[in-house]
Amino acid sequence: MKIIQAIAQYCMNCRLCEINCMVAHSSSRDIITAFRAERERLTSRVTVEQSGPRTFPVQCRFCQDAPCAVACMTGAITQDPATGWVAHDPDKCVGCWMCVMVCPNGAMARDVGGHVTSKCDLCAALDQPACVAGCPNGALVLAERDEVENA
Amino acid sequence: MAPRLVQPEFSVQRDGERCIACGVCVRQCANQVHSYHPEYEEVRAAAERCVGCHRCAWLCPTGALSIIHTPPTYRHGGHWSSEAISNVYKQADSGGVLLGAMGNSQPVPVYWDHLLLNASQVTNPSIDPLREPMELKTFLGRKPDQVELEMSGPEPSLATTLAPQLELSMPIMFSAMSYGAISYPACKSLAMAARELGTLANSGEGGLHPDFWDFGPSMIVQVASGRFGVTPDYLGAAAAVEIKIGQGAKPGIGGHLPGEKVDDSVSRTRMIPVGSDALSPAPHHDIYSIEDLRQLIYSLKEAVRYRKPISVKIAAVHNVAAIASGIVRAGADIVAIDGYKGGTGAAPAMIRDNVGIPIEFALAAVDDRLRSEGIRNLASVVACGGFRCSADVVKALALGADAVYIGTAALIALGCHMCQQCFTGKCNWGIATQDPYLTRRLNPEIGAQRLYNLLSGWAHEIKEMMGGMGINAVESLRGNRHHLRAWGLSDRELKILGISAVGE
Amino acid sequence: MRGHRKHLPTSKDISGCAISGIMNEAGERFSGDMIIGSIATMHDRSNGLGGGFAAYGIYPDYKDHYAIHIMYDELADRQSTERLIARYCLLYEDESIPNRPSPVIRMRPFLHRYFVQVRPELLRRHSDLTEDDVIVDMVMEINTKIKGSFVFSSGKNMGVFKGVGYPEDIGEFYRLDEYQGYLWTSHGRFPTNTSGWWGGAHPFSILDWSVVHNGEISSYGINKRYLDNFGYDCSLFTDTEVIAYLFDLLVRKHHLPFEAACMAMAPPFWSQIEHLEPRRAELARTMRTVYAGALLNGPFSVLVGYSGGMVGFNDRTKLRPMVAARQGDMLLVASEETAIREVCPQVDRIWHAVGGVPIIGQLKDPAKVLGQPEAARLARMTRSLAPGAAAA
């Protein structure tokens, strides 16, 4: 399956990926409305990490034997053994943060307002993930998971 | 010390109804104009730091930002413009030289805009480049007067061997911009685009980063007065070598790369210490007259075993025609003339705005002079200095240029917004900076594609204009001043340009 | 302005045209009737503001003399002109060019011809000069310096006859039916901006080169400046003049065969060159690179006459008409097929010229017609580059 790859050398820390992610997963899907009326629930599923001048975004890697799916005690997170897809059902999530505890990528975001976790869903409903589409510098691309290169 | 008298030039206007305090502007402004105030959950601007680069406005996801040029409006005085007054304040504040970057920023005449192109009507059909071949291929280098054929064999064969030529898919190259003045990704964008387009980029005087040696066949390397990064391998890597005598933006003075822009990589490429200012002397210290230039030209020809053309680049100055003639006679295969509006990463503003002559006249004078001396074919003439669009290029070709160099236009394609602060090293577009936080902003894949797009667009326009003139090969446009007419110029200017007035 | 007055134009001549050329490659001479008949069929391609002919082999008695045809505004201009000629040449004969007054030919200049040879002492004094060079210098000097004089023909055993009018009327006027030549070319003109000066009619000629041409050369501006580089002063602002000088430069001075000269002027496209075999590609690339300024761009068909034959060729995209036919020893080339059929109803072969590919007619035995030295010079000019090289 394809996941999102960061081309770190072109990540410029604008963090529009985070903003676009929040808007894409808001109920209004309108940036101003989302930030005005839904601020409490806005949770970016992608995090731009920074170390000195270097930055790059990290989001769910759809790991083999995804530890979040192993750890999830409610069955909210499940992994399709055939495709590797890791799904998160917020309706089943109770916010126990077990997945936060085990995700080695730090890619499980806490939606504190809704007391659930959220994770990258590759914007399955859109043509391409909002972060990829909105990256102004081509620093986010879709790549086969097995061919993802280091950031 | 009393407060500075210089006033802000820009106003940062933030639409409160649209700002979501996402902080993109805060993170993107290297001049620290924007700052987030968590206690009020709002972003504010320190407009006095704004250089008008528009980076924040471009990236603001809600379009909440407008950067408005609001120079101080002193009482209107015809002679004492606001800029003149502000410049006095600046120097009284700082005691320094007024620095400028990019090209001349004064509202001086643009002669290209006084020239108009011809098109066919009735007596001659225009050619549709979408249907007919339209050739822009250009060869730069020394040409003999004639081709000699060996007639003794069963069929005539070539007895003439051409001097080394640069083959360009179109008569447009990227002008010299050094690694150091511009960033690694900017250099890479230019090199990648040049290779993809079948034209050439120019290393400038900053040496060639090892990563770019692969692009050698698409590069001209410079030998300038500082000799930065010049090694036999450097000369060997490139398609051609250019001796830089002068630059249109700052004729008569050397180069100055501030130490802030000399990071580890730049230092290794230039072979100078990290953090040291890279100072190119005003003259080459081994060239004090034309015969010395000849020696350097031939030294370089020896070094490249006569396999590559040697170009000499000069600034367009008053007696440029005679100088160009001397350069051709000294053995240069290409003469590059950089006009008064040429760009730079840093130059004293007084020099930039007041020294030299416009490329239009310099080019016309050089082409005429070389032809009148019967040596026009001995060297190709490359014009540079402020080409803004394909029509400028077509006019330059018609005036007599074999090709043009574009610099500023290329940088604008890469995102440059002409804030003219290159010398600060804080280019928010990742172009004229070595700050690793800023250079990341230019993805060379995108940059190269944008350059490719720009020149593809220009090439298409040039073909359309040529087709209109009934010309299907660029050599028939080159020096063909019959397709130019001028308006609003004096007889004397017309005479120098060698063209007729509109209606003639 | 009176039409017969010398009026060197100051801006580019633009005109449409008819051209025709007929040659007997065996060197058999025939009367000017035939070429007049041919060009007359294309009456509608011209508008009465210019017509002319070049005829080769017409002066057998003076075949070793340059025949200088001059038009004078006033008889008074003769004096200074002849003094100038005398500086360069020895005069053997001179006369008014015979003509037949016609109601349709009006306001003509005085037309005179001289049979001359270059002063031997000039050649001795300037060892690098050929007698052709001297004649060219002389013609250039007369045409640019003397206000009322214009040399319009300067070759050996050939002559140009031209004026303002329809070509058939001009032919009638010059009594061309009374001349015998082995090669004739003709031109009917449709100018759009002419002053109607006789000297502005075509053919244009220098030495034994004569050029008739149809079309507008969009590269004119650079061709003119290119020729400037080599000392040619293109004072007539006509494409024809430029083509003539280019032929003179490429063939006479640079010793290129016609095929190579045509390749310089109408080269293959780069995309075609890429597909040539390497040696020919290199030749074509070199020709294009060196002779960039000689490339004739824009639509044209042109017929170049010289003592050894004629060369017809088109622009490389063939935007102007040119038809050629052979019948026995005859080669006929014209803008339209009718102009051939009219005078030669049955032909062995008739074809449309291919863009950029020259149609070359040449005397089969030039030594017999022109003498051995001239034949040797011409042999080089007609060497083929390689089968198909120029055709690419």
Added chain:
Amino acid sequence: MPDSKYLVIGNSAAAVGAVEAIRAIDPEGSLTILSRESEPVYSRPLISYLLGGKVEPAALAYRPAGFYRAMGVEAKLGVSATAIDPAARTVAAYDGQAYGYDRLLIATGGRPIVPPLEGSELAGVFSFTTLADARAIETFITEQGVGSAVVIGGGLIGLKSVEALAARGLKVSVVELAERVLSITLDQAASALAAEALAESGVELITGNTVERIHGRAGVVSGVTLADGRRLDCGLVILAIGVAPDTSLAETAGIATDRGILVDSTMATSAPGIYAAGDVAQASEIISGQKRSIPIWPLAVAQGRVAGAAMAGGDARYPGGLAMNSVEIGGLAFISAGLTTVPEDDGLVQLSRLEPETKTYRKVMLQDGKLVGYVLVGAVERAGILTGLIQSGIQVAELGETLLSDELGLIHLDPDYRARLLAGKGAVA
């Protein structure tokens, strides 16, 4: 005799992990589950959410309805196994049947420790480890109109029940023998924050004390007497002293046990064809390298998967367990893993930062340059990265204080390790 290729005793995390792993390899082999609980597999940790009224009963389903059918499982729910005969490869069950097997998994989990305490037989005294417990407590509270409760034990189960009871509006007292709550999973500072959070939610916390006896009236709980003689009135007592591996079946079958059933890295026990996984098993632990029983959900699933794969002929290996816990107390999140307090021996480096005003606390423990444990309170977002670092065993000493930063990211980590993570290959090579 109902024979199966695969027989699983137990029906929780480890059992489901095993079933799914078996089916990933062998879609066909017959598979039977024996479960002493009568419900389909449910999320055991959610029983406190159910009792607290935070989720509907339906939310407890750990796998969708039809899971057993989809997996081709014969689920014998409410049928306890009573004995294993390793020689005969049969399991005797409460229904009188002997279930034959080719491969057997013991996933019986843990049993609550019920101390010999006077009054523990009274109505209103409950353990809190099963859905049945939760339902019984809920019924009891409703029927008896219980207004206050005493929870014996300040560990995870105890505090979970406290959270649930408090959410139902009961006045709750917690009695913890140790000096602080969550003494096994948290360190002093974090326990203090937990105590603070408990206090803020109106819970009475009594530490360094214990219940001596439970009082009753008419067979129903009425209060407790503490060791210090204090008397607390209450209508409900929850025994949450701890849970022990339910090894009884294994022991009687002669399978090697310690605290739990001893297993190797494929979860195989000492008996051929018999595997154990989950809270009942005692598998290796990565920091000590010893076999330890770590009764947490993620490890139960992971062990179940390894066991299932091994049973079906796969070659999965258990990388070793790591103790870790995530709990919220009064809305404050606590996550910890590995070593959380400095043991006696030296060689441990401890970095910590406490910000009382924001109720955040971060601590990491390093040994030989490797991360061996952490405690996070409040700001827990980076917990997983730390967990991964412990599991990977890579050197992190040079990260220093960055380990305590909210900005800690893959960007700070060893490039090879980062590459592995970004390619979805997980923390353990």
